[in-house]
Amino acid sequence: MAANFGKNYKISIFGESHGNALGVNIDGIPAGTELNLEFLSQEMRRRAPGRSKLTTPRVEKDEFEILSGFFDGKTTGTPLAMIIRNSNQRSKDYSELKRKPRHADWSGFNRYNGFNDIRGSGHFSGRITASLVFAGAIAKQILKSQGILIAAHIKSVKDIEDRDFVESDITEKNINKLRNMTLPVLNEEIVEKIEKVVEKTREEKNSLGGIVELMVTGLPAGIGDPYFESMESELSRMIFSVPATKGIEFGAGFGITEMTGYEANDEMYFDENGEIKSFTNNNGGIIGGITTGMPISFKVAIKPTASIEKAQKTVNLETKKNDILEVHGRHDPIIVPRAVPVLEAATAIVILDRVLEAKKYQL
Numbered sequence: 001m002a003a004n005f006g007k008n009y010k011i012s013i014f015g016e017s018h019g020n021a022l023g024v025n026i027d028g029i030p031a032g033t034e035l036n037l038e039f040l041s042q043e044m045r046r047r048a049p050g051r052s053k054l055t056t057p058r059v060e061k062d063e064f065e066i067l068s069g070f071f072d073g074k075t076t077g078t079p080l081a082m083i084i085r086n087s088n089q090r091s092k093d094y095s096e097l098k099r100k101p102r103h104a105d106w107s108g109f110n111r112y113n114g115f116n117d118i119r120g121s122g123h124f125s126g127r128i129t130a131s132l133v134f135a136g137a138i139a140k141q142i143l144k145s146q147g148i149l150i151a152a153h154i155k156s157v158k159d160i161e162d163r164d165f166v167e168s169d170i171t172e173k174n175i176n177k178l179r180n181m182t183l184p185v186l187n188e189e190i191v192e193k194i195e196k197v198v199e200k201t202r203e204e205k206n207s208l209g210g211i212v213e214l215m216v217t218g219l220p221a222g223i224g225d226p227y228f229e230s231m232e233s234e235l236s237r238m239i240f241s242v243p244a245t246k247g248i249e250f251g252a253g254f255g256i257t258e259m260t261g262y263e264a265n266d267e268m269y270f271d272e273n274g275e276i277k278s279f280t281n282n283n284g285g286i287i288g289g290i291t292t293g294m295p296i297s298f299k300v301a302i303k304p305t306a307s308i309e310k311a312q313k314t315v316n317l318e319t320k321k322n323d324i325l326e327v328h329g330r331h332d333p334i335i336v337p338r339a340v341p342v343l344e345a346a347t348a349i350v351i352l353d354r355v356l357e358a359k360k361y362q363l
């Protein structure tokens with residue numbers, strides 16, 4: 001089923017943006033895992049809507065309720081189900097959109113024979129990513145206990161660029177700092193520039209996109225598989241499940257095509273502790289679908305928000321005539337900052353699933 005992901009850390013998501021609730025059922029959490037509920041809440045707040053002037057004004061607390069699989073502060077090992085109740089639906093904003101489709105309304109209408117819930121785009125809404133953040137936050141806690149850390153920052157908005165991650169950026173202290181920033185960037189001088197360009201674009205009834213960079217450290221060499229379950233394949237499958245994702249590149253990405261083989265090869269050496277490293281990481285920590293022991297590094301392209309107030313051409317499915325669409329309602333003028341915690345969580349789910357898979361073939 002399309003709503004399911006994972007072979008070992010298995011998630012099944014459900015819900016609609018304007019329905020009663022959304023949530024996730026997680027199977028495969030090791031029994032006896034202590035959950036830090038405050039950390040889970042913090043992660044939910046990082047993604048929640050209505051938390052800054054750069055996000056949609058729809059305010060939702062995104063308080064989660066754990067229904068099963070958790071007892072006396074520890075997981076029981078049986079499925080852990082979580083729901084979040086929706087509290088701030090304004091479905092009249094969508095009354096026109098049944099006739100005049102926006103983002104996934106037209107493709108979803110055809111896929112579900114017209115029975116898709118169009119209120120807030122139903123299951124297609126970015127709101128459903130709250131479930132990913134919850135499952136990812138549990139995965140992050142488990143991975144951290146194994147020395148595996150995941151970090152993300154905004155790499156660019158329009159033509160405003162942050163510097164790239166280096167391995168030494170990935171410390172618990174730096175991750176905590178980024179987690180507490182509305183605009184998580186490494187070069188804080190660009191924060192104001194981003195705020196200004198987003199504000200200006202919003203005033204022009206338009207929206208912006210950008211790039212998020214992620215890095216995973218602490219993974220040993222040898223996790224993953226060749227071909228269909230390669231680490232890149234699994235990560236890409238999950239990352240493309242995050243609404244608004246339009247591209248992913250590992251390591252030097254498309255830029256590697258401009259290098260010669262001599263430049264592109266990541267030359268290896270023994271470091272002062274006798275560990276094998278490479279001087280460069282153009283392959284993004286994955287070769288042959290399997291981790292090399294270098295950090296996994298990748299960038300994700302997030303498109304500009306589809307729902308904009310600026311008038312655009314569309315079709316009217318009722319009159320069967322060409323028409324004009326102006327989307328009123330509550331929308332993110334840019335999805336990128338809210339995508340940061342979602343992409344981290346999505347990455348954590350995949351990495352944990354692959355780490356558990358590796359336990360099957362490594363004694």
Ligand SMILES: Cc1cc2nc3c(=O)[nH]c(=O)nc-3n(C[C@H](O)[C@H](O)[C@H](O)COP(=O)(O)O)c2cc1C
Pocket residue numbers: 056103104121124125126127129242243244245303305306307330331332335338339342
């Ligand atoms: C956290 C988050 C928030 C989003 N907010 C909006 C929004 O306010 N308005 C909108 O049109 N799209 C928003 N999106 C993107 C749409 O959900 C997405 O574009 C749509 O489902 C179609 O999917 P696609 O763009 O991946 O093809 C958001 C996505 C995420 C991850």
Ligand SMILES: C=C(O[C@@H]1CC(C(=O)O)=C[C@@H](OP(=O)(O)O)[C@H]1O)C(=O)O
Pocket residue numbers: 017048049056057058060089090093120121124125126127128130243329330331332
């Ligand atoms: C509610 C959230 O964001 C929503 C994501 C979204 C979309 O089309 O993806 C459209 C808007 O929905 P609504 O019209 O219901 O306010 C956003 O507010 C959320 O992320 O929790």
